[in-house]
Amino acid sequence: MQETRRTINPTNDLIAGQWCPIYLEPIRHSGELITIAVALLFNDPKQNRLISTLPKDITKCIYKERSHQLFNLAELVLEELNPVIKKSSDITTYQFSLDGISFGKVKHIREKNIDSMIRIAVNSSSSLSNITGMQEATDEPEEKWQDTIKQIVTNTRPSLAQSFNRPLILNKRKIATIGFVNNKLVTNFHDIRNKNFSQLLTFYTKSLLNLKNFADSTPLDINGEFWKGLILHRPKLSMRELKRYNNSIETLEYYANSLDINIRQVQESEEAAEIILASANNSN
Numbered sequence: 001m002q003e004t005r006r007t008i009n010p011t012n013d014l015i016a017g018q019w020c021p022i023y024l025e026p027i028r029h030s031g032e033l034i035t036i037a038v039a040l041l042f043n044d045p046k047q048n049r050l051i052s053t054l055p056k057d058i059t060k061c062i063y064k065e066r067s068h069q070l071f072n073l074a075e076l077v078l079e080e081l082n083p084v085i086k087k088s089s090d091i092t093t094y095q096f097s098l099d100g101i102s103f104g105k106v107k108h109i110r111e112k113n114i115d116s117m118i119r120i121a122v123n124s125s126s127s128l129s130n131i132t133g134m135q136e137a138t139d140e141p142e143e144k145w146q147d148t149i150k151q152i153v154t155n156t157r158p159s160l161a162q163s164f165n166r167p168l169i170l171n172k173r174k175i176a177t178i179g180f181v182n183n184k185l186v187t188n189f190h191d192i193r194n195k196n197f198s199q200l201l202t203f204y205t206k207s208l209l210n211l212k213n214f215a216d217s218t219p220l221d222i223n224g225e226f227w228k229g230l231i232l233h234r235p236k237l238s239m240r241e242l243k244r245y246n247n248s249i250e251t252l253e254y255y256a257n258s259l260d261i262n263i264r265q266v267q268e269s270e271e272a273a274e275i276i277l278a279s280a281n282n283s284n
Helices: 056-085 114-124 140-156 158-163 197-217 239-258 269-281
Strands: 015-024 034-041 049-052 101-103 107-111 164-170 173-181 185-191 227-233 262-266
Touching (some): 015 056, 034 056, 049 056, 140 158, 140 164, 140 185, 158 164, 158 269, 164 197, 185 197, 185 269, 227 239, 227 269, 239 262
Parallel strands (some): 185 227
Antiparallel strands (some): 015 034, 034 049
């Protein structure tokens, strides 16, 4: 008698649902968005959930005196939306009573439990809650620009190769790589040309906080002036794009100043390399 084989379908044990980020535009008409909450949605609306995504420590660090206002706005949005999602899972047509609040794209999700669904939804959103404690994303055009800077620098000063791509270790785990470090300068390099302006704030705020964490947690033999900041590859833009870009950079500079971090914009790799070489010439 031939044995009948049973087909096991692991997806039978998974919970199906959807998730949707809820955005706040902190500075009107800037195009910058932060995620203040994530909605987890199911066929049965009674199972729907709202999860706040504004971590207190990071929000206070970035927004300073404005953080209290953001927390209040987020709380009002949650209070307004919570009874709505308990009646229907089709929420993206809902009109908020507050200005500057919007829904992101609804995405499908299948996981073993609710906790996993919440973690993935929060970490996948453009949220301040995923700025720290996560591995950095790979950005091939940006890596090429960094490699070009490194090549220019090391052609002049081969000994500086070891100062590039230094690991940031927190809680015994590598969470990021810092572009260049010596006793005069710590910096990250970023190529803005390949970024969506609406995501600049979240992406570069993560980089700012990584720099701050590195400078605070890493023993450095600092002598005299010390510069920590971002070196940004400024793109060539149309007049329309330039307005949005300047709004994004102005907002980013506000947060950078609150962390005592600088921002330098360059148009050529050679300019970035000159900054590095100048710091090396002044270094012991």
